[in-house]
Amino acid sequence: MREMILSYNIESFEYDVYALLTSFYPGESSKQCIAEQPTGSRDELHVHQNEDATVSMLFFAGDVFSYDKEYVFTPSSAGEKEIKWELKRFFYDSLSDMSGRTLPWGGLTGVRPTKLIMGTAKEQALSDEGVIQYMYDNYRVSPEKSSLGLKIARLEDSLLEPHRGRGYSLYIGIPFCPSTCLYCSFLSYAIYAYQKYVDRYLECIRKELQAMTGIMKGGGPDTIYIGGGTPTALSADELGRLLDLIEEYVPMENVKEFTVEAGRPDSLNADKFAVMKKYKVSRISVNPQTFKDDTLKLIGRRHTVSQLYEAFAQARVEGFDNINMDLILGLPGEDLNDVSHTLDCVRELAPDSLTVHSLAIKRASRMKEWISQHGSISGMDYELAMKMAQDTADALKMKPYYLYRQKNMAGALENTGFAREGRYGLYNIIIMEEVQSIYAIGAGTVSKKVFTDGSGRIERCDTHKDLSLYLSDIEAMIERKRKLFGEDK
Numbered sequence: 001m002r003e004m005i006l007s008y009n010i011e012s013f014e015y016d017v018y019a020l021l022t023s024f025y026p027g028e029s030s031k032q033c034i035a036e037q038p039t040g041s042r043d044e045l046h047v048h049q050n051e052d053a054t055v056s057m058l059f060f061a062g063d064v065f066s067y068d069k070e071y072v073f074t075p076s077s078a079g080e081k082e083i084k085w086e087l088k089r090f091f092y093d094s095l096s097d098m099s100g101r102t103l104p105w106g107g108l109t110g111v112r113p114t115k116l117i118m119g120t121a122k123e124q125a126l127s128d129e130g131v132i133q134y135m136y137d138n139y140r141v142s143p144e145k146s147s148l149g150l151k152i153a154r155l156e157d158s159l160l161e162p163h164r165g166r167g168y169s170l171y172i173g174i175p176f177c178p179s180t181c182l183y184c185s186f187l188s189y190a191i192y193a194y195q196k197y198v199d200r201y202l203e204c205i206r207k208e209l210q211a212m213t214g215i216m217k218g219g220g221p222d223t224i225y226i227g228g229g230t231p232t233a234l235s236a237d238e239l240g241r242l243l244d245l246i247e248e249y250v251p252m253e254n255v256k257e258f259t260v261e262a263g264r265p266d267s268l269n270a271d272k273f274a275v276m277k278k279y280k281v282s283r284i285s286v287n288p289q290t291f292k293d294d295t296l297k298l299i300g301r302r303h304t305v306s307q308l309y310e311a312f313a314q315a316r317v318e319g320f321d322n323i324n325m326d327l328i329l330g331l332p333g334e335d336l337n338d339v340s341h342t343l344d345c346v347r348e349l350a351p352d353s354l355t356v357h358s359l360a361i362k363r364a365s366r367m368k369e370w371i372s373q374h375g376s377i378s379g380m381d382y383e384l385a386m387k388m389a390q391d392t393a394d395a396l397k398m399k400p401y402y403l404y405r406q407k408n409m410a411g412a413l414e415n416t417g418f419a420r421e422g423r424y425g426l427y428n429i430i431i432m433e434e435v436q437s438i439y440a441i442g443a444g445t446v447s448k449k450v451f452t453d454g455s456g457r458i459e460r461c462d463t464h465k466d467l468s469l470y471l472s473d474i475e476a477m478i479e480r481k482r483k484l485f486g487e488d489k
């Protein structure tokens with residue numbers, strides 16, 4: 001693998017330049033260091049703040065950069081925020097010129113671009129064309145992505161209206177899975193090795209739910225989402241106990257959506273679907289990620305495509321009429337033909353919603369290690385793959401309804417949720433747009449209090465990620481939430 005060196009004489013450039021460099025040159029490995037002067041390596045990008053406040057970007061040619069070049073930035077604004085964005089645009093434009101590429105989301109690195117797009121439209125009272133122009137001039141976002149963001153933001157706005165600044169949602173994390181996927185960065189303990197902790201874990205969930213009823217006064221949640229991990233890694237009996245606890249402690253009169261992330265087909269059977277139906281779970285996910293058996297094996301999913309078909313059919317027989325499917329574009333060894341085959345299978349099954357992820361290489365995942373051993377994972381045209389996924393969603397009469405971005409995403413793209421009318425995942429929008437508090441229960445979860453005083457203030461508290469610590473420290477975890485939600489309620 002070819003290597004680029006990023007050196008800089010001031011640490012404050014580190015994040016912005018590194019994020020852009022790896023987006024413009026995906027698949028190349030890069031190292032960073034602080035250096036007063038260029039280190040003299042081949043393929044080095046040296047960013048230097050000069051004494052007169054100008055900033056230079058010096059490219060030194062090797063195998064990746066094809067010629068030596070220097071770009072110089074002279075600030076023209078006075079405000080700190082303006083200069084910050086001027087500088088970001090300079091980094092973006094220089095890298096774009098050097099690489100001959102543009103990025104769909106320009107210089108934006110945040111998780112929630114729709115929030116920014118909608119905020120811009122409202123604050124500046126701009127027309128759609130005005131927003132698109134503004135997003136390009138300021139952040140270099142492509143017109144296609146700004147239009148997509150606007151469309152989603154408008155739909156979200158109407159769906160969120162009844163929940164904005166009032167009520168709350170409940171999240172319960174179940175950190176067990178049948179096995180750990182190669183790309184996983186979530187909290188996931190292989191159930192076969194951690195089965196002995198399940199009873200104690202459910203007891204902690206009981207304590208958390210009981211405490212919640214005292215802390216969250218004034219009615220139950222608007223949505224409930226059981227995620228993880230894979231909640232259906234629990235046996236049918238354990239899952240039934242969990243759902244029974246919810247029925248016992250959680251007032252259900254406000255609940256508009258009750259999701260269980262069924263996720264892995266190898267964790268599903270008719271008994272578990274029947275249990276979920278009995279407790280009025282209204283939305284589930286059955287996630288293929290891909291319809292190619294070789295890839296599933298490679299990424300450690302330990303289920304087959306035929307298991308997915310079987311699980312999906314069982315869910316329909318049990319009467320689930322709101323089933324989501326997650327897909328990942330850019331999995332190792334996959335090309336556009338594989339994506340096309342996967343999308344054909346999705347059309348055949350016709351789920352009610354579809355969440356299309358661009359593969360994100362997380363630091364904590366085994367995928368990162370895999371890439372360092374096997375090199376770049378896929379040279380596919382990600383924008384075309386995403387367009388093909390959008391066409392499939394169109395064919396299934398689905399609209400894009402939520403969107404978010406992560407670091408190190410394939411093609412510098414986004415994750416998009418599509419759904420048929422009336423099947424929008426409300427919890428997904430609530431958590432993304434931060435319009436309502438989330439009371440989160442279980443190991444490695446984060447509760448979020450959205451203040452209702454108009455200040456836009458948000459405070460968070462988390463729980464231990466380490467399972468043993470969570471189990472032994474449960475009272476302290478509850479106390480954290482009492483402190484967070486206790487006041488102003």
Ligand code: SF4
Pocket residue numbers: 176177178179180181183184185186187188228229230263264
């Ligand atoms: S199913 Fe999800 S949470 Fe479990 S290991 Fe795979 S990616 Fe991680």
